[in-house]
Amino acid sequence: MEGTTHALTDDHRGLYDAADTERWAAEPDKRPGRTAFQRDRARVLHSAALRRLAGKTQVVTPGSRSYDWDASPRTRLTHSLECAQVGRELGAALGCDPDLVEAACLSHDMGHPPFGHNGEEALNEFAKDCGGFEGNAQSLRLLTRLEPKRFVPDPASGELVSVGLNLTRACLDAATKYPWARGDHPTDPDSVKFGAYEDDLPVFAWLRRGAPADRKCFEAQVMDWADDVAYSVHDFEDGLHAGHLDPNMLYAEPERTAIWQVAIGRYVPADTAPEELRAALDRLMEQEWWPHGYDGSAVAQSRLKDATSQLIGRFCLAAEGATREAYGSGRLTRYGAELVIPREARNECAVLKAVADLYVMQRDEQERIRADQRIVLAELAEALSARAPEGLDPQFRAIFDAAPDDKARKRAVIDQIACLTDASARSLHARLTRRGRRAER
Numbered sequence: 001m002e003g004t005t006h007a008l009t010d011d012h013r014g015l016y017d018a019a020d021t022e023r024w025a026a027e028p029d030k031r032p033g034r035t036a037f038q039r040d041r042a043r044v045l046h047s048a049a050l051r052r053l054a055g056k057t058q059v060v061t062p063g064s065r066s067y068d069w070d071a072s073p074r075t076r077l078t079h080s081l082e083c084a085q086v087g088r089e090l091g092a093a094l095g096c097d098p099d100l101v102e103a104a105c106l107s108h109d110m111g112h113p114p115f116g117h118n119g120e121e122a123l124n125e126f127a128k129d130c131g132g133f134e135g136n137a138q139s140l141r142l143l144t145r146l147e148p149k150r151f152v153p154d155p156a157s158g159e160l161v162s163v164g165l166n167l168t169r170a171c172l173d174a175a176t177k178y179p180w181a182r183g184d185h186p187t188d189p190d191s192v193k194f195g196a197y198e199d200d201l202p203v204f205a206w207l208r209r210g211a212p213a214d215r216k217c218f219e220a221q222v223m224d225w226a227d228d229v230a231y232s233v234h235d236f237e238d239g240l241h242a243g244h245l246d247p248n249m250l251y252a253e254p255e256r257t258a259i260w261q262v263a264i265g266r267y268v269p270a271d272t273a274p275e276e277l278r279a280a281l282d283r284l285m286e287q288e289w290w291p292h293g294y295d296g297s298a299v300a301q302s303r304l305k306d307a308t309s310q311l312i313g314r315f316c317l318a319a320e321g322a323t324r325e326a327y328g329s330g331r332l333t334r335y336g337a338e339l340v341i342p343r344e345a346r347n348e349c350a351v352l353k354a355v356a357d358l359y360v361m362q363r364d365e366q367e368r369i370r371a372d373q374r375i376v377l378a379e380l381a382e383a384l385s386a387r388a389p390e391g392l393d394p395q396f397r398a399i400f401d402a403a404p405d406d407k408a409r410k411r412a413v414i415d416q417i418a419c420l421t422d423a424s425a426r427s428l429h430a431r432l433t434r435r436g437r438r439a440e441r
Helices: 036-045 048-055 076-094 098-107 116-126 135-146 169-174 198-207 218-241 247-251 253-263 274-285 298-327 343-361 364-387 394-402 406-419 422-432 434-440
Strands: 151-153 160-162
Touching: 036 098, 036 169, 048 076, 048 422, 076 098, 076 218, 076 298, 098 169, 098 218, 116 364, 116 406, 135 169, 135 198, 135 406, 169 198, 169 218, 218 298, 218 343, 247 253, 247 274, 253 274, 253 343, 274 343, 298 343, 364 406, 364 422, 394 406
Parallel strands: none
Antiparallel strands: 151 160
């Protein structure tokens, strides 16, 4: 469909053109004076899909006993809000439209299912015969199809069909972390990461119109780095706050070796030398603001929060400085530049990820919880699939009934499960399975 164009601010006129602000379905502005990207941000911020992230796992399950110290651990929603703040400021410093980057950051995790990456793996196994499951591809599906905001007549049938939030081309592109379909990874055909399912390729092709193959737009690169910075720093902070991590252990060689083993191949390339990571951790620990201890006191909490702020600033300023050195002082947008992240900053960020992975995510209690979560989702998917269309919510039942084949019908079941929160997934599982009913009793 041909879309409409929208006014830009004076600061960004000429940087984002009519194609960038085009929407899949044409629609008039409700109120003059707002930019296209301000409207995008508002639509994402007011969406049910964003609100549901409050009930989805970030590192630990909301309400988990492992966080008895604090009734409100970080969730996918709080992570998305923090990512958005980091991305908005970094993007603005480099010349991007801040509303565009913020909308992309708010959107980037919308497609994640219950139980975080653990749930993603369980649904990918269930969906292996209908195109797999990937949280980023699911985000695109939500933004362009599942989140009910705009309906338009189908050109062929005349029936109303959803176009999701009907965001601009530039916003959808900025929210696309992996700009390729399943199996089309530019260097690794076996990669499990991709950005679009087969039946979403028409809108994917539309949003990528004119984009260089396999390249992320500049705003998507800012979003991606903001995501890395936010979760690496905040997971490390949460690990200290929860008492799972003693900073003094980071001086001991056995613990350090374990950190390098987690980081290499998972958070940094497999050919990264342990010495690089050792140097990265040493650089961080040499900073005067580094949290060398934490006892839970108000002073310690303040110092930890300052360290969090210092780390975020350090990583963002490193990227900003290196990118400016490469591209100068002008405004950088779309495909006019690449975000430059110094290797030292990437290694420091990776070390924090590995520390949180080792001391928080790999604890025995967490593995038991994850194993149970995988069983819950697998059983729920089988039970819901066997009963469908019974048990599906009206929105997904309509999709199921209109599906042309078994694969599309299975995808409708997956779409419903992916929209559930951790708690609603367990509740539905309890209603539909014997195991769940026994657990409730």
